[in-house]
Amino acid sequence: MSDRVVDQELVERVQAGDKRAFDLLVLKYQRKVQRLVSRFVRDSGEVDDVVQEAFIKAYRALPTFRGDAAFYTWIYRIAINCAKNYLASPGRRIVPMSDLISDDDDDAESFDRNEGLHDVATPDAEYATKQIGETVNRAMAALPEDLRMAVTLREIEGLSYEEIAEAMDCPIGTVRSRIFRAREAIATELRPLLGTREDRRW
């Protein structure tokens, strides 16, 4: 089962009335959508408002989602439209579209070239972001070679478990274990930076 099929399974659950499945989709895609919207909207609070509106619109439109396209391309398109509508609303400063992305460019992964275009984070937020980045890099560097390679092939190269097993010449069960242990090691390092579990909000 591919990543896309997992999304489709969650979508069908939502279409059958299971709101918790939609929450899992939100948790999975909220950061990608946030990053996409932040290319259009400056203020981080306003970014969250637009992201929330995009997900709510997606939820309401989900009965019409047929799964012909991947869920993430669908939600990206909705988010872009919400951001554009937000910018066009009365009292909002219009950012020249030449500063933004083309209409055809609805993949959040392709927005790296605009990195920093609208970054107006507070010093505290910038510090926290820097800390998290450094912690992740340090944790990755501290991983045993086989764990680092397995999680890199999965998270960055996007290989399936079968492909990773073939590339690393090991059983698929070993791949599962290595990727999990790598994620756990990084999560363990990150937890102190994210606050206690009770006060942590996603």
Added chain:
Amino acid sequence: MAPDAATREQISRWMDGDIAPNEIELAMATLSREEGRYCWAEMHFVGDCIRGIEHAPPSGCADRIRSAIAVEPAILAPAGKRLRQDREIKERGLFSAMTSMGRGGRAWATAAAVAAVGFVGTVVYKDQVSAPQVAVAPVSPSVGFASATPAANAKGNAEFNAYLQAHQESADVSSLSPMRQYLRPAVIVQAQ
């Protein structure tokens, strides 16, 4: 209570799509609990950090969205179930899909299959019996329906006759023979 290591490992591979069809219900049950949701969110956060998508601390946006969705009416779209069944038919074949329909569904499917076979058999049998008596009407420059002779319909009939004539000239008549008895009769009217 935080999920144990085995459950966390399951969630780790589920989020990568490494899940068997018979595990889906278990996965959804686990992820619907608060600790499962937390683990899912944390694992995706780690993944996004590794990919460099996000290094900022979580903003609570997902929690806000969840609160907003909580007051929305639940979706009850039959399309989801139908789409899933369509996919099952494609993936597992018609027979496997029929077995998942339940007793009522199988009964309907069987009845439909029997009716289809009976229909085709009847058509072929009747065609064989009556074949010698059927003759293809000769094509003439002007054709029309026997019951469509009022003057008010003359213009429409003329246009339709032209179409029908062209169709008869180009159509493979032999392929239509089993269905001939169900076709609207095209009675040839000789031009005056």
